[in-house]
Amino acid sequence: MFNHLFQKLTSVVRNYHNFRLQLNIDGLPIFKSSGLQFWPILGMLQEYSRKPVLIALYCGNSKPQSLSEYLKDLVCELKSLSTGFVVNGKTFFLTVCSVICDAPARAFIKGIKSHNGYSGCDKCVQSGIYINNRMTFPELNARVRTDVSFSNAEDEDHHVQPSPFCETSIAMVSGFPHDYMHLVCLGVVRRLLDLWMGTCGKLNYRISSRQVSFISGKLLALRSYIPSEFARRPRALDERLRWKATELKQVYQNFMLLSVSIYILASPTYCLLLNDFANTLLRSFVKHFGELYGQGFLVYNIHGLTHLSDDVKVHGHLDLISGFPFENYLKKIKRMVRKPSSPLQQVIRRISELDSTSLKDEETWNTHKKLKMLHSDGPVPQGFTGAVSQFKxxxxxxxxxxxxxxxxxxxMKNKILLVQNIIVFEGEVYIVCKEYRHIAKFFDYPIDSTELGICFVSDLSPNLMSLKLDTNVQKCV
Incomplete structure (x- = not known):
């Protein structure tokens, strides 16, 4: 199935002239017993849409056998749209800014050696070392690959077959950033948990069952304080094999070099300002990781951390190049299949019913405010006379x-606040709150946490205050 990109773009050309398209390609098992799987191609317009749309969908008992056949229609249309297309007398252009894949899908789409091959790193030129049945990449300063060197196939050992994407304007190295959902959350953090609590780690750095129980208790105690924006709340460590990426994303704080560097690179504020510092931290983490756990654990995911800051320099903070929005949409696609027979047709019908092929105005990045849960039980500070509406x-x-x-x-306004009420007075929204009067650093290695806006607060004032809602309000945990 192939849905034309042109049809999706015509609904938004009124406001945009140059479109930056982010693609996602990944395999998706449908029914484990049947062996059926989807290989969807999803797209999302940067700076316009937060919801991916389905561009193409392959269904079979394995991944597509022919890469050229799988990408043929997409490549043809990308080449056409990149040279310009006319709608209502105006010319518009489309550029693919990035392609988000996990490691196996990236190797398949680019036509290169797998991540467990000797020339498996798609960011630098180094020959891996096979240790304890694992392919490792211990070198930290290997010569980097470039878009030009890839196009010229300078490293013959790296290439398996020509990729149809080479016929387009897609940058075949810089245009394929690492996805930190797979690389860090599901890769590095899960590996750390296995080393600390599993049977693969050495006794000198494995934690005891008593420590596991203690940490699990702390995690469970945090459940009621985890904001609703987190898809999942903490679970006990003995359930770690069932943890999802969003849960593993919260655990990296235990290892400070990794934690601080990922925090910086995921921050729109610090990702470029402190990019070089984050790169230094990640390289130190990889170096110390090999010394602590053994060179045999310096596998593709661990090594990939050394290239993460370069991806951020090109594409922006990590959440702009993560697989999280695409994974959420893949879950929706899987739920559209209700029986083993004719899975492709089922998805086509569901998508047609939901009209998800069009980009709606509500998917734009426009700021909006919605007040909910009207009530009348206060508190309301003195000074507000007349009609006051209260919301929770x-x-x-x-x-x-x-x-x-x-x-x-x-x-808000450089104050850490605890909200007591939300009121509307004379058309303006006010936050009724109490202020934390004591702010201290939360950690001091490898950087003072207050420099990153991370702090420990205490001493809540008993006095109510009201502040007009600020456009720069931030949510805290």
Whole structure:
């Protein structure tokens, strides 16, 4: 199945002239017993849409056998749209800014050696070393690959077959950034947990069952304080094999070099400002990782951390090049299949019913505010006379402020506040709150946490205050 990109673009050409398209390609098992799987191609317009759309969908008992046949229609249309297309007398252009894949899909789409091959790193030129049945990449300063060197196939051992994407304007090295959902959350963090608690780690760095129980208790105690924007709340460590990427994303704080560097690279504020510092931290992490756990664990995911900051320099912070929105959409596609027979047709019908092929205005990045849960039980500070409307919840873009425990801590006007009420007075929204009067650093290695806006607060003032809603309000945990 192939849905034409042109049909999707015509609904938004009124406001945009140059489109930056992000593609996602990955395999998706449908029914484990049957062996059937999808290979969808998803797209998302940067700076316009937060919801992916389905461009193409392959269904079979294995991944597509012919790469050229699989990508033929997409490549043909990308080449046509990149040279310009005319709608209502105006010319528009489409550029693919990035392609998001996990390691196996990236190797398949680019026509290169797999991540467990000797020339498997698609960011630098180094020959891997096979240790304890694992392919490792211990070198930290290997010569980097470039878009030009890839096009010229200078490293013959790296290439398996020509990729149809080479016929387009897609940058075959810089245009394929590492996805930190797979690389860090499901890769590095899961590996750390296995080393600390599994049977593959050495006894000198494995934690005891008592320590596991203690940490699990702390994680479970945090459940009521985790904001609603997190897809999942903490679970006990003995359930770690069932943890999803969003849960593993929260655990990396235990290892500070990794934690701080990923925090910096995931931050729109710090990702470029402190990019070189984050790169230094990640390289130190990889070096120390090999010394602590053994060179045999310096596999593709661990090595990939050394290239993460370069991807951020090209594409922006990590959440702009992550697989999270695409994984959420893949889950929806899988749910559209209700029986083993004719899975492709089922998805086509469901998508047609939901009209998900069109880009709606509500998917834009426009700021909006929604007030919910009208009530009348206060508190309302003195000074507000006349008609005052009270609400328990305020939605701003993609986060929620609520008077409930998990969603009531915010930062506004350089103050850390605990929300007590949300009121509307004379058409303006006010936050009724109490201020934390003591702010201290949360950690000091490898950097003072307050320099990153991470702090420990205490001493909540008993006095109510009201602040007009600021456009720079931030949600806190």
């Amino acid at each position: 919840e305020l939605s701003i873009d993609e986060f929620v402020i609520n008077t409930a425990e998990r969603d009531r801590c915010v930062k």
